[in-house]
Amino acid sequence: MVRKLIGWALENPIVVILLAVFLAIIGVFSFLNVNVEVYPDPAPAIVEVIALFPGASAEEVERQVTVPLEVTFAGMPGLKKINSKSLFGLSDLKMTWHYGNAYTYETARQEVINRMSTISQPLPSGVTPAISPESPTGEIFRYVLKVPKDASGRELYTLNDIKAMQDWVLEREFRRVPRIVDVTSFGGTVRRYEVQPDPDRLRRYGITLGQLQATLTNSNATVGGDYINPGQVAMTVRSVGLFGGALDPVNKVLGLKSPAAAATILRAEELRRIREIRSLVISSVNNQPIRVDDVVEGGRLSPGQLPGEQGVVVSHQTRLGRIGYWRADRERPPRSPLSIADVGHDEDDRVTCIVLLRKGEDTLPALKDVKAKVQQLNEPTSGRLLPGTKIETYYDRTDLLNITTDTVTENLLTGVALVVIILFMFVNNIKTAIIVAINIPLALLFAFTMLYVRGKSANLLSIGAVDFGIIVDSSVVVVENIYRNLAAHNYPDLPMKERILRFVKEIDHALMYSVLIMVCAFVPLFAMTGPEGALFGPMAQTYAFSLAGALVLSLTLTPVLCMLLFKRFKPVEENFLVRALKFRYLWKLQLCLRYPKTTCAVMAFLIGGTACLVPQLGREFMPELEEGNLWLRGIGPLNMNLDHQAAIAKQARAIIARFPEVESIVTQSGRPDDGTDTEGFYSGEYFVPLRPQKDWPRLVPQTGWRRWIWGSTRARTKREIVFAMNADLERVIPGVVWNFSQSIRDNVLEALSGVKGDNSLKIFGPDFDQLELRAAKAKNILQEIKGVANVGVFHVRGSSHLEFRVDPEKCQKWGVTTADVNNVVSSAVGAKAMSSMVEGEKLFDISTRWPKWRRTDETSILDIPVDIINNQVVLAQGSGFTPTASGNALPPPAISGSLADTSNPISSTPRIRLGDLVTPVGADYAPDPNGHFYRAGASTIYREQGKRFIAIKFSVRERDLGSAVDEAKARTKDLFKSPYEGVWSGEFEQMEEANGRLMWIIPLSLALIFILLYAAFRSFLDTIVIFSNVFDVAVGGVWSLYLTGTNFSVSAAVGFVSLFGIAIMEGLLLISYFNALRIQGLPVHDAIVQGSLKRVRPVMITAMTAILGLLPAAVSTKMGSQTAKPLAIVVVGGMAVTLLLDRYLMPVLYSFYGHREPPEGGGGMAH
Structure with a gap:
């Protein structure tokens, strides 16, 4: 053939x-x-399910949502593990499948969808689990929305406006882009119309909170009648009662050129809707209407008073997260300035968006389409953005792709040029x-x-x-x-x-x-x-x-x-170079053949010494791919509120901005509203894109010989930047534990281990207190280990709760149910939605909520009234109190006097407060002796495979990962006694699993090669001598790693695999030459000498092409060279030693048995 x-x-x-x-x-x-990716997606099929349970504590979320979902999803085909997190108002489950083509993301996702229809037990009302679009490597594009300002620097649009534009317009636009699975927005506020009742006015007019809520619900609706048939036409009958006519006010401003005029119209439309709500009739007394205007905070509007100042206001839903954004000026001083304003523009409250690539799709075409969409939307004629607003990109993976592709292309072209030169030199x-x-x-x-x-x-x-x-x-x-x-x-x-x-x-x-x-x-x-x-x-x-x-x-x-x-x-x-190489080689070969035992002893000593060196090599899973950014995470006290975290973020931005290598900073405090990120207010995440390395200022003085070669100063390395930044943050912001990583790397490691951080120790056990105790001890031990940095505990406990335990006996006394009390709390404090403001395709909640000053602390909340009539909680009045169609035209009643309904039972019964119906209890639900309603509870509950755990995250710097974790394991082993167990996760876990697999895969590969060699030579001796080449090249590979300070990793292991293949091929041809010459009748010595000399040039060509072809990758320090560098170092070092060792060892070994008759076909591969 x-x-x-x-x-x-x-x-x-x-x-x-x-x-x-x-x-x-x-x-x-x-x-x-062809599509080019920066980094292949190393994660298996992972499906994330999130379920929002607003207002529920972490314990309630775990018990009512997380556990039922875990039971439902358990046992799916190919499922490896389930990691879950339960925190305030949110349950998050990550299901990881085994690797393999049989378990693709599509099949796993479909399996989850099938199981979601058969949940093991009913979930709480309103809780609907959904599949999250998050992907470890899917975050390909990020932008922030820029808002126009007036002459005084005040932004013209509110955060409600910008958030609505992102959620209802831009999100839909980007979802229509091919290959984009979803977008996740972060920051901003979601508009909510709040009706703030005055409890004293409600009582005076005999109106209950339930009546007010029912009015809001019933007065904002559209219903349909039936068909009527006037003549030959069919005509539908509709009753339209939606506030604002359900028209979107944004449509009035999209064509305007003036942002100020657009903002004025939007505010006027909000006030018009507020007036409509205030004019709603709740009931009537003596045929005169009682309006919402009469019972809200502040009462009726005084002349000249704007409608939205109090009583009925445009507010926003409870904020779960906040975004800060800083960008550097194009020209900035090379040294660290004193103020953040000296080097850029800082914006404390922004709306940002992350565009997510569908798993398995091509990045470059998707990015091309996304950028085209951004350009289209930014055009003033697009009619999609509010006048004056712009989409500003701060992360585009195209930049990383271009830089790293240029690095690889440069290495390839340089390698090819060197190979051509080598070929010409030898041929x-x-x-x-x-x-x-x-x-x-x-x-x-x-x-x-x-x-x-x-x-x-x-x-x-x-x-x-x-x-x-x-x-x-x-x-x-x-x-x-x-x-x-x-x-x-x-x-x-x-x-x-x-x-x-x-x-x-x-x-x-x-x-x-x-x-x-x-x-x-x-x-x-x-x-x-x-x-x-x-x-x-x-x-x-x-x-x-x-x-x-x-x-x-x-x-x-x-x-x-x-x-x-x-x-x-x-x-x-033959040119002078080849003749010189042959001459020197012949002299050394003759010397080795003259003293074969000494030669073997020296080689055995080198191989044995190298074997002793192997344990000294550092170990890691994979070298980091330089992404051109930093990803910081700062973990503070668990009971921290969002405003405090935002203040810390602003302070941290000021510190980070002083580093001239930083291009921009985006801080994420808390979590997004859709629950796609599962952090509490205690967590702050910082995305820090860096300038191109060629633009980094040279700030570090050079000394010695380096000064003469590279100049008096040099730029800081990224490692030095991280150390300096970490030191500044810890000094200025105490009490916050910092972690440094990169964007893609952080997402991948979190997806694989279930914990945010490079590495972590997971302690499994049933009791929260014992988990916290063991975690504290493990943290102290880890902080004492050399090279271990940024140690932090993901605490389970630490959240503060204000819990009002409904007392059944007190409720029975007044004829009140637990549901009645809960409804008052959820409405007065939690802003329970009663209806929706329809604005075109947009929907915003209309809620009742006590004014802020009436719900700021324990005392004010306990004072919330629960109205009763004859020991019955009144939620609605009878038909006599129903608003009439003509009531709106009647004058409002006076607050006191004959127009007030003094016969109403609400006005004449004792007022019961919330404090009269609840009892303070402790953590074990026993009565609290101090009468406090405050209780410390769980902040976040972590689970894996149905078992609770607590995690201690850490990083390893200036030391290899393997030795650091080995020491940590030895020092913490006494902490883990049944039923408590410690598992080391993250990058270390991946490294251990990979090394375990390589321990049997590589020997299997060598066994296959051994069989092939024996089939070719029919001689165990020839096969064993050829295999000796493996040890020769291994010597070079090990020493190259050791001398360059490179850790052994999977990348280095692949380099050794390449070396073994080359070495065995060269050995095969050399031994085949010896056998062919022996078959021709030459003595052993002559056959060895002639065969070795014939192989000098091809061996040199192969070795030098391998060395010079990968030498650019081995010495490169540019972005994109990190992952291939260990592989290149091993190949270059191994092939360099091949030129020195195997050309002598194999001839000497052959001389011991070469006198025997060569096997049949043993020289058939000589050429």
Whole structure:
């Protein structure tokens, strides 16, 4: 089959060249159009379900919502674990599936949808679980809404206006963009119309809170009648009673050019709706109406008083989160200024939005469409934004993609150029160098074509880690064999085509075995599962396609080019470099063969010493991909309110803004209204995009030899920035625990571990107090360990509750039910919605709520009245008190006098307060001896697989992760005794799982290679000697990691896999040469010397192309080079040592047994 392919190619050279040109064209097209991701999504299928339970404590949420949902979703096919969080008003469940194609996100999501229809027990009224659109790597675009200001600097539009525009207009616009699954908004306020009743006025007029609520509900509705048939026309009958006619006031301002005029119209429309609410008739006394105007705070409006100042106001729903935004000036001083105003613009309360990519979709096309939509919306003629408002982008993943792609492209081009130079240096023939070098871009283009055709994405790891030594090896073997035979004038009487065919046929067996061995060497990449499989699976595919393309090209295009370019072949003598290398190598080889035992002892010492060095290497899962940003998290006391957290955020922005490397800052205090982020007021998150590294000021003085090479100063490293920033924040803002990460990395690690932070210790157990106690001890231990930083406990307890326990006996005395009391609390304090203000497609709550001064503390809340008539709570009046259609035209009654309804039972019965119906109790629900209603409760309840846990998060700096956690595990083991258990999670957990899988995958791969080698040589001795090459290259890889201070990671492990494949291929060809020369009758010594000298040039070419091809990636410090750097360092170091060790060890080992008769076929792969 292979020989037929070679023969066909030589018979049809024009077709082969045209096919190569076609491949180049299609490859370039594929390269330009294939989707490129910064980072492959390492998370398995994860489905997040959120359920809002407004007003419920964490314990109630856990008991009534979280546990039933956990039971419902348990046992789904492929489900690995369920993590849940229960906090005030919100239940969040993350369900993680096992890795594998059988459990895609779509199938997992459908399984969850199916289970949601069969929840194990009824959920509380109004609680509806929904699937969250959040994705670990899906946050591709972020923007903030800019608001116009008047001459005094005051913003023209309210936060209600901006939030409504985001929720009801922009969110829908971006959801229509292809590949976008959803958008999440954060910050701003949701408009709410609040009716603030005055309890004294209610009592004076004999109106109950229930009557007022019923009026709001019944007076804002539209109903339909039936058809009437006047003549031949069918006509519907409708009664329209919605406030404002259900018209959207924004439609009146969209065409205006003046933002000030638009804002004036919007405020006027709000006041018009307030007047409508104030004029509603609640009841009538002596045929005179009692309006809402009469019973609200402040009573009837006085002349000149605006309607929205009190009584009925435009307010907003309880805020759960807040956004702050700072952006740097284009020109800023290089040193840290004293004030945040000196370097940029700070805005304390903004509305921001995160655009989410659907899982599995292509990033670049989605971003292109999103930016086109932003441009369209920002056009004044779009008619979608309020006049003067703009969408301002502060994060666009295109920037990261472009920067990292440029880094990888630069490394690739530099590597290719170095490879061409090396080829010319060793072959001393420009035609030969071109023939070999042309296969590199064509093989890569073939890989891109296959990715594009199969709909797969390329990523910077899979592209940047390609080893040119492996790709070019097959072409080197073919060209070198053709060149050497032509130089030796073999078969001079045959036509060039026949000669080329014979020369290539000599090595087709060796080529196929080499490729098979390389495929077996890459079995660990294909067999990886978990996060490392998601990361390196695309790289394995890229390698496979590149190898396949390089092999086909070496058997088709390479022979054709040799036939065409070598027609007037003139052999060139080996250049000085090759002769010098052979001379020095021969001298050293003869010395080693003269003292074989000493040589083996020295090699054994080097290998043994290297083995002792392995435990000294640091361990980590994966080096961080530089994203060009920082993601900070500050955790404060659990009972902190939102205003306090926002004040801390403003202070933190001022500190962070002093760093000249910072471009902008977005602070997220609390959580968004839709519950897609599960943080309380105690949490502040900071997204800090950084300037391009080339623009960082040079602030650090240089000393010594570095000063002479790189100048007197240098820019700070990112690690130095983090240390300085952390020190400043801890000094100025005590009591807050800080954590530093990056945006994508933080999301991925949280998705995999269920805890926000790089690493965490989870303590499982049933009792909250014991969990807190053990967590405090573990925290103290971790803080004492060298290299462990930013230690913080995600406390379970610490939230403050003002709990009013309804007393059944007191309620029985007055004939009041618990539901009656709860309704008063939810309405007077919690702003229970009674109706909705319809504004076009928008809906806003209309609620009743006591004025703020009547519900600010325990005393005022206990004083809330509960009206009763004959020991019955009155929620509505009889038919005599129903508002009449003509009542609105009657004059309002006086507050006192004959017009007041003194016969109404409400006015004559004793007034019962909330304090008369509740009893203070403690945590165990026993009466509180001090009479306090305050109680400390759970803030956030964490669960995994149905068990509660508390988490201690930490980071590791200036030390490898593996040794730090190993020490921590040893020092904390005494804390965990049944029923309490400690589990180390986060990056460490992923590292341990990956290493465990590699421990059996790599030996399996080597076993397959061993079988292949034995099948080729039929000799255990030959196979074992070839395998000795693995130890040689491992020496170089280990020492390169140690000397560069690089931790062992999955990326480094992949580098070793590449090395093993190259080393075994080289060993296979060398031993095959020895056997072939022995079969020809040469003595062992002569066969070793001649065979080794023949392999000097091809070995040098393969090794140097591998070294120089990845050298740019090994030394690069630019953004995008971090993940491939350990791999490149291992390959460069291993191949460098290969030039020194394996060229001596294998010949010496062969000399011990080479006198025996070579096995049949043992020299068949020599060329």
